[in-house]
Amino acid sequence: MVNTRIVVAPAIDFGAVRAEFALDDRHPAASIAEARKATDRFAAEREDRTDLPLVTIDPTGSMDLDQALHLERTVDGGFVLHYAIADVYAVVEPGGAVDAESHRRGQTYYLPDGSVPLHPRELAEGSASLLPGEPRPAALWRMELDAAAEPVSVTVRRARVRSVARLDYAGVQADADAGTLHPSIAALPEFGRLRQAAARARGAIELRLPEQDVVADGAGWTLRIEPRTAADDWNSQVSLLTGMCAATMMIDAKVGLLRTLPPADPEAVATLRHTAAALNVPWPAEVPVGSFLAGLDANLPTTLVLMSEAPALLRGASYGLLDGSLPELLVHGAIGAPYAHVTAPLRRLSDRYATEVCLAVGAGAPVPQQIRDELAAMPDIMSASDSIAGKISRTCIDLTEATVLAPRVGDRFDATVIKGANGRRDAQVFVPSETVIAPCSGGPGDGTQVRVILDVADPVTRKVQFAYSPGTVPSQA
Template identity: 30%
Template sequence: MEQLPSKAQILEWIADHPTQSSKREIAKAFGIKGSALRIELKRLLKDMEGEGTLAKSKRVYRDAAGLPPVSVLKVLAPDAAGDLFAEPLDWDGQGTAPRILMQTRASDALGEGDKILARLEQVEDEDHAYVGRLIRKIGSNPLRILGVFRAASEGGRIVPIDKKQDKEWIVGSQDTDGARDGELVEAEQSGPKRMGLPRARILARLGDPSAPRAISLIAIHQHGIPDHFPDAVVAEADAARPAPMGARTDLRDLPLVTIDPADARDHDDAVFAEAGPGGTHIVWVAIADVAHYVTPGSQLDREARRRGNSTYFPDRVVPMLPDTLSGDLCSLHEGVERPCLAVRMTLDAEGNKIDHRFVRGMMRSIASLTYGEVQAAQDGAPSDRVAPMMERIITPLYDAYAAAKAARERRQPLDLDLPERRIELTEDGKVSSVNFRERLDAHRLIEEFMVLANVAAAEELVRLKQPLLFRVHEEPSPDKLESLREVAQGAGFTLAKGQVLKTAHLNRLLSQAEGTDYDELMNISTLRSMTQAYYYPENFGHFGLALRNYAHFTSPIRRYSDLIVHRALISGHGWGKDGLSAFDTENLGETAKQISDTERRSMTAERDTNDRYLAAWLSERIGAEFAGRISGVQRFGLFIKLDETGADGLIPVRSLGHEFFHFDADAQSLVGSDSGLTLAIGQRVRVRLTEATPVTGGLLLELLDVEGDPLPRRSQRKGRFAPRKPAKLERKRRVIRKRS
């Protein structure tokens, strides 16, 4: 185009592209080149500003009659019906400012006079012109503190529970929120230092520091998990705009769906499958294009790298990215255009991946489905909304999964069967139930397609000779393998010796134990023999999955490793300037160590939190009896895994009776010196709960019977006739023999 667009064309472009409306982008859109035409365009835009048809803010033009998609608003008083409205803080348009109906959530806590940043959607309604959703309150990102409140004559102080913080915070009498001495509180900084100490305002009273509502917060602070985004990070996230189509591959007509837990807040992967020629299957896996929003060297990037990953607790999530991105712009919500990196994979009739192709695209999910409703549909009971998807979506997905599953079984990855606990909480944070998560084929379907996509990403980057972070899982050490072999022999099973270990050998061991009393024991013991997976720039393979090339590609919203892989794909394919930076490449080893460490930190915090929740729940059942199994043996006692909850408790050796128990490290057992009672890993036991400590998550148990047999009667002898340790008894016998 070699002439200026009309004013109507400019207004139409801005309406369709509100995030790409700078003078430079308008010129590019209409093909305006050369200084003369650019000067004319500038003059035209100035004229439109003067006429009042265009408004300019921060170098971006917009229709003066409308509001930008993200605006600063002032909240108005609720109307008679209780609806909350807002108006733009700055209005330069003609007539009265447009009214905005706020779609609020319970957690928004908005009130008259609040200044907020909101995302707007234009609607046709006589009462209001826009619908708004809160992004955040302006100035609502102050430093947060978690600590114990210590009351004083006027107000009080907060003593942080974080050992790294040695300063206390002053709380004015008007800012205590009624907190009592000794309560755990959450507060925010409310003012500058006075008399040497900063001031704080209590936001929430969490009660007893050992109560359930406090448990995850304690873990967050104890393990140093960053749960507060710096202002600069929040500002960058708030400034983000929807990604443009640009040169992306158009996948918007591809009927991709997301399949997640019912309570999922973000959706970072979508799938679609269809039958291919000759019995093949075409599988698409589309992943949120986080790299578009989190660019190298940005504040968002630095914070994401520092966090490494999201951390999940029963009552909250500590995300890697601010909610503006993780819960909105990067999330593949139903019916919304979202940028993605996608891979198209071809599986042969036997389920082997024979081809793959990556694209950087734009997609639109046709449905956000849950595992439960997808499985119900496959089992013959589709809901009204899933029923129309059966032929085009659900059935082809399961057909492709059946082929992929057959290939997986031939490959023989490690097949552990370890039920996962699910802790359900009431609204006030107390444990309502502890169940084991149901494992459906819908879960396995998504897992298998994600594994295939991760393999494809690793293979593609190896082909492109791009730096990347591999997901590495090395085989067990000889010592751990020997310990596993001894446990197996003790249970009556065999693990072959003197050959190169393969996952198939371990699966054979697990199949021997399947259905026996030692089933869970062998799964736990096999898991304990494994090394921990980690990230590394060099490829040492993935032993557990029996794969040569493996990298994490499918969860960039919650894992920094996947973001690095996305950038490597962008660089390798020349898809943009937001690929790997020089810093990314030069510090790949350091990044690998950083995010491997943060992953372990999160796992520890999540495990500690679950233990504390279980201890809090079981603290109301002191004296109750439980069935369980010996899961570990140490010199100081027995570890018991309870059947009902999967909780772990300790039976101290001192509580086993008056006889001495000899610890046999090789056999992993305790043997009574008088009774000969042998207590070993895998035995079924019945125990009584004697103590539960929510603060530590510790459970103490009393042993009642072993394999259905009551314990031998405890000796009550004392003094010189009491049982002695074996070593002392043996020395006594030697003295008697010499004298005789």
């Protein structure tokens, strides 16, 4: 999207961020000891599906592997998707030390210098992770899909599985470009494109703002735009489809936990249309907001402006508890359908119990009362941990931005205004050469290409501030 010049920051103590949020990488000794002795409580009833050549697709270096897939075409032009999810409930003793600590944490927190795991690493990156070549307990989803990649039959049961390869997004993309995809995912690009088309038809809304990431570079740290390949999008459609199928099962049974988001507010859509008109970006009246955003040219500064305003469409994310009755809101507005989290139980607590609901419903059995009781606590636990995760991410980025830029106060930079100033706030600018999004005093208008001066870069307060002087123009270099 942008041609980013990487700047190496000095050493940064992210331990200060851990202290600020009371994070501890290590689990209590009792949790670690319990994790080392963990066994599969459901081993006797598992179907042996180690014959399936499943593969995992994760960021490079990941060890907490929740999901593995196998996708094949059928003779009638459809697909059969097998999706194995680590069976964490089977190896965590209810009421035990690991269980108690994971309830306190809620989810895995990610910082640039390492994660703060939901479960002891002995489980999350060891005996419960779907590492290649290792038999593992899993909840195995099987989905028969038609030629449009829409589900016609869905089952989920406990199984023993074995991944045959650990792949990463960049490698999958390179293989797709070269026509050498692993046989287990040779159909993934077509599947992904069909599911993306279905998402647009549902009115799904995908935001494509620059995603800042802090990464190690030698002895220091860098800021960069998080690379996203088509392979990321294809793979995400597998998880999205599974979550949608899980939500349907839960709604039919009136038991479970949905991830909900109200549909886009009409006033927010109207505001976005007004902005598009002011920027001279065509938006035909008959085109839904999701399709409009999906069709924008990522290389244009006007797209940055529109994407920066689009989050106003997606406010009010929550969790919907189903326990014998249905909540008023069943859909996830950004997905355009009901949706549930079930695909990341190593990293997200609620998935452990949501998966148990699906296993029971899929088997035609009642959902155990213990699971229903655990689900009742999940909205509060997950909402609190989601809030902490967001704050941790923003704090790490703010700290890195301020540290990277501290020696350059007074320097000038080319920038794009993504939000103009008003009476309550400064403008927001994106400085692509430094991969920074920060406030800017002065009054440049939305989408304007401007030259700004770095006024403040303070690692202590983690504040970055630019200033705009009317009449300055971007460099032509």
